[in-house]
Amino acid sequence: MSFLGGSExxxxxxxxxxxxxxxxxxxFLADHDVLAGEDHVAVHRHAADAFEEHGVYDATFGYNLARLNLDPRHPDAGFRYAEEAGDPTTLRAEFTPTTAFCPQAEPLAVGAFRAFDAVADHGYDLIRVRVDPSLNGSEAVNDRLERLESGDGEVGDGGASDDDRADADPAGVDRTGAQDDDGAGGPTTPF
Structure with a gap:
């Protein structure tokens, strides 16, 4: 039985x-050496191991994100890989979510980047992760991934950068309802 109650x-x-x-x-993979066959399988096996080690799971389906590539219900979703033209020590990974409005796409892509970045046994000096342009808001997600890749994001600094802070409200009130400096309160519900 699956996470959502249907059969696997x-x-x-x-x-x-x-x-x-x-x-x-x-x-993101255009004009680069796209991996297929055994080359794709080998890289994807490392992805699955990294995602398992670092908890990159799709909450909707209840499985390791790498398993999306193996799920015949979603033939247009998952990861594709390419070695960068002119620099085969750089791997490009492109994540295509199941829908254009996937609410998990950004955290999954960031989680994938962090997992790849945290392991060294994949055989590449650098791994770049992006989401497919079919995702609504892909430009913002890819800008964030590019900042993380360049070291300008929050990876390794113990918390989110000002630009990436997920819980910051534009009015200065965090999502927990805590008051900002002028004493104004925010919402009292957790959502």
């Missing part, structure tokens, strides 16, 4: 590349 689909074998069940390479 028959997932693709993790050692097999099924081109019909992975997204088409997007703009």
């Amino acid at each position: 689909p028959e997932f693709d074998d993790e050692n097999e590349f099924v081109s019909e069940h992975v997204p088409k390479p997007g703009a």
